[in-house]
Structure formats: structure tokens, C-alpha cells
Amino acid sequence: MSNQQNRSIYLAGPDVFWPNAVELGAAKKALCLRYGFSGHFPLDTELDIEGLQPFPAGIAIYQANINIMDCCDIIIANMTPFRGPSMDVGTAFEMGYMAAQQKIIWGYSLDGQLYSNRIEGTATDQDGYTIESFDMADNLMMIGATENSGGVLTESLPQTLENHLRVFEKVLQQL
């Protein structure tokens, strides 16, 4: 590798909640290597949280993720909707964290619809809240961040490991 700069990628997403999270993380990291990047998955850290109560265990994981982000130059976020019409909130937090550090923000989603089309209702939803209609894949904060320094790739595909890797690899090709 001639260019050692901007080569560390934080692999963000609800991937960590997958039953095969470790396999997915390893596969993404292998792809990163193939394109000359070093991928870092939140589950990588050898945290010793055994014996901790749930709350302090969660805080320890938070700090470990912060430490990984601080060492990475790029984030590639899995922005596929998670438990609702929007992406995973933890991943959204991480995109904001990296944006404030002026890092490179990329995202991908296996849902090609516009955010506004994923919510029932036209101008407002069932609770009376305005539905953002900015022709964007999700809330404008995340799309703004990717537009500013990176990009977002969306394709409507079933959420299989293979499809995640397929679209993830397309992001790597554009980096």
C-alpha cells in the first residue's frame, strides 16, 4: 500500500445484533483488506464485561466503540431500516460523532425507498407528526453528512449476508 492515510474504516450498523454478527463482521473486514483498508468492527475489542452489571457493561461498550471511532478515518454505516422506518439509532449517533471529527461518512441501505414512502400518511403520520419529504433515504442529518463527505448507496434487496456484502463492496469500490 502506498497510501497509509485515510485507511481505517469503522464498520457501523445494527450488524452487531445479527445472530451471525461475528461472521458478518469478519466478512466485511476481509473485504476491507482486499481493497487496502483496515476494517474495525465494534465487536472486535476484547472487553472484559463479565461480572459487570448490565448498565456498566453497556457503558464499557460505549467507551470501547468511542475509542475505535477515534482511531478510524472513515465510517461505512449500514443504514438499512431497523425496528422502524429509520436506521439504527446507535449507528446514527456514530455517523454524527464521525461527522464532527470531519471524517469521511459513507452509508448503504438494502431498502431503496425514500424515507417518506416508508411511513403511512401523506403530509403527516398517524400521530400528527410531519413526514419529512426531502427525497432522501432517511432523516436529513445522516443524508446531509454523507452528502458532505462521502455518499450513500441504496438498493432494494432482501437482507441476506450476501446482499449486505455485495452493496458494502460497492461502497469500498467508490472509496
Next chain:
Amino acid sequence: MSNQQNRSIYLAGPDVFWPNAVELGAAKKALCLRYGFSGHFPLDTELDIEGLQPFPAGIAIYQANINIMDCCDIIIANMTPFRGPSMDVGTAFEMGYMAAQQKIIWGYSLDGQLYSNRIEGTATDQDGYTIESFDMADNLMMIGATENSGGVLTESLPQTLENHLRVFEKVLQQL
């Protein structure tokens, strides 16, 4: 005011999607003033997005929100669940953005349940994803950030304007 430092508060939340967003923002700002703070609501900026297509209009709003955050010392985020078991993703992004700038992160929620209790299933949800069980009000990234420098107040109350202001004021009292 003797202390002019750490006095600007970014008022984050899905409040901007409320039908009475302007009223809610004004009321929060009035409360901020009463406690010696200066509150900044995302809708404050006099953005001229008329004539813009939806996408560039969204990008302009993103940039305006970033500019407000860059000028604030504190964020108070409305973390009440929004369109799902978690908080609004745009607000989550903003908490991450402010966390990376080492700012003070406070949140409140009108849902006092633990995150894990808002999702059907025990160890995993209906799609097979692990349910985080860290005795936290939401995903550990946001709770970690509030734990690190600030706090989070939760109370189970109906989502009326009055209740939002009531819990919001309790946060101001602790600042």
C-alpha cells in the same frame, strides 16, 4: 449573568415535526432564558429554501443545524421514542455530533420504560436480532454519552406540550 460560559443550549428532538413545533420551541427557549441559558431551536434559522428542490433544501437545513450545534455548548435532546422503540435518528446523530466535540449531553424522555421492554421478544426480536439488555432507556451509544457528560431524565407521561416542558425544565434545574 456572571457565567457566560457553557450557556448555549441546542434544543434537539423530533419536536420539529410536531404540528405545534414553533410553539414548543418558543416555550423551551423561554424556559432556557429563565434559567440563564440561551436556547437554540433548529427552526430558528431564517433559511431561504423556497424555490429549492426537496433534496437540496434538506441539505441546506442539515448545514444550518450543524452551524447551530457548532455554536452551542450543551445539547438537551428529546429522546422520547419516535416511530418505533427508539428515539428520533436525527436527534441521535446530533447527540453524537456534540459528544465528539466534548460538549455536555443531556436527554429526557416521556417514556420511562427500559428499551428492552419496548420490544416484543426476550433475547431476540421477531426478526432474530439480539435485544440489547443493558437496563438502559435506549441504545447504549446515547446513554453512554449522557452518562459521560450530562444525564438523562425519564418519566412515563402522556406526550403533551405541558409534560414535555415539565420534564425539560427539570433538566434545566440540574444543569
